[in-house]
Amino acid sequence: MKTLKRTWLVLTIATLSILAACGNGEEQKPATQSEQLDPAKAAATEVMIENNDTTQIYTEAPKKAISLNQHVTEIMLALGLEDSMVGTAYLDDEIYAPLKDVYDKVPVLAEQYPTKEQVIDAEADFLYAGWKSGFSEKGVGTPEELEALGIHTYLHTSSSITKPLLEDIFTDIRNIAKIFQVEEHGEALIEQMSKEVEDIRAKLPQSEDELRVLIFDSGKQDVTTAGQNFMNELVTVAGGKNIFGDVESGWTTVSKEDTVERNPEVIVVIDYGTTSAEGKINFLKNDPALKETDAVMNERFVILPLSAASEGVRAAEAIQILAQGFYPKSFQ
Incomplete structure (x- = not known):
């Protein structure tokens, strides 16, 4: 898998480079007077996501996200979102090797799920769970409880349905990329994963x-x-x-x-x-x-x-x- 890992490293480096370039560009401007007077223009900047029986509306990308399970942590890191994360939790085993360097930059809040107090102390504005247990009473809390605290939630849909397909993972990646306003990185990641699978299938x-x-x-x-x-x-x-x-x-x-x-x-x-x-x-x-x-x-x-x-x-x-x-x- 050396070629695969090299590909991941190239993708990660490219993602970080793009993010750095974007950071040096123009700052996001406040709404103009016409936008303030025209609700339709202001609404165009909102992102609405239907997830886990909730409707989540984002007026800006989250800045203090916490990932609650390993596979969704790796999705966020593969999208180059480590600078938007204030914590991770619940590793099943070693983090994916091509992502280890960026993973080490993010605080590990708990061996399993963090407490609601830890989430509040981290001033989190977004929680991403890989399994339904993350948003249960035994996890961090329900989406309704967290929404009352001003915290957005996203449950990884492909881990919560029967008979998930690769395309369901791609849908989750697209949603996270849309929420964090990194759609190009999301499509690049999906394209790379699809190509790797096609190359394997060709050898069968x-x-x-x-x-x-x-x-x-x-x-x-x-x-x-x-x-x-x-x-x-x-x-x-x-x-x-x-x-x-x-x-x-x-x-x-x-x-x-x-x-x-x-x-x-x-x-x-x-x-x-x-x-x-x-x-x-x-x-x-x-x-x-x-x-x-x-x-x-x-x-x-x-x-x-x-x-x-x-x-x-x-x-x-x-x-x-x-x-x-x-x-x-x-x-x-």
């Missing part, structure tokens, strides 16, 4: 049947796997077939018997938490039922970090990891 074998793939999150008595969440899209784009892609839910629990009957040829092991990927693979190799699948007998495992499996800027890298694991001869 065209004549072979799709591989039967099990996504293994965890499980002892039963198997926790992906139904129609984003992992289903990643596996499909990488040329595989999720054996539980017909289950109409996100993460789901299935029986070992059903797993053995569907007989995966490859197992994607999601790497996160206290049990290492190697530990999960050892479990699969020693489980009386699961060790009888083709994937385990042929030791065909692909390890994917949880952060890469989320609906963020690592989508192309995740597809690359999967495609190489599914069809290694095509990527030699």
Whole structure:
């Protein structure tokens, strides 16, 4: 993935350069007398976003944003918005390497979700959550509570729907770029991600049947796997077939018997938490039922970090990891 990482570095540097150039340009002028007298002209400068059952109206780009989950933190950094951020939170694992330098410039407010008091102390004007839990009672607070404090909110839509596609991530990126008035950077990021995916897809074998793939999150008595969440899209784009892609839910629990009957040829092991990927693979190799699948007998495992499996800027890298694991001869 050296080429991919170099591309990200070039994109990030270009984004920062554009932002610096914009900062040296003309300052935003106050509304003219005609604009003050004409509400239609003033309204033209507003940005309205429908999100999470709320209507958010922005009269200017947020200046003190906080990202609440890793994959949305990485989206903001990839858009060059670190100077508009007063905090981040909730890493799943190491930050995406091409973004680490800019990530280090932003304060980390909490290992998990920050408290409402921390958000207020940071004088935040915008909160960006990757998961619905961010805006729950157990998270930072509801959108209504935060709006009463003068804080805008955005919930990453592609992480909150069933069967999200790559295009849903692009919609989120466009919305964030629009909110922060960096639309050109948003389109450049989407174009780059799309090109990377197209280049990977071009290497996939065209004549072979799709591989039967099990996504293994965890499980002892039963198997926790992906139904129609984003992992289903990643596996499909990488040329595989999720054996539980017909289950109409996100993460789901299935029986070992059903797993053995569907007989995966490859197992994607999601790497996160206290049990290492190697530990999960050892479990699969020693489980009386699961060790009888083709994937385990042929030791065909692909390890994917949880952060890469989320609906963020690592989508192309995740597809690359999967495609190489599914069809290694095509990527030699």
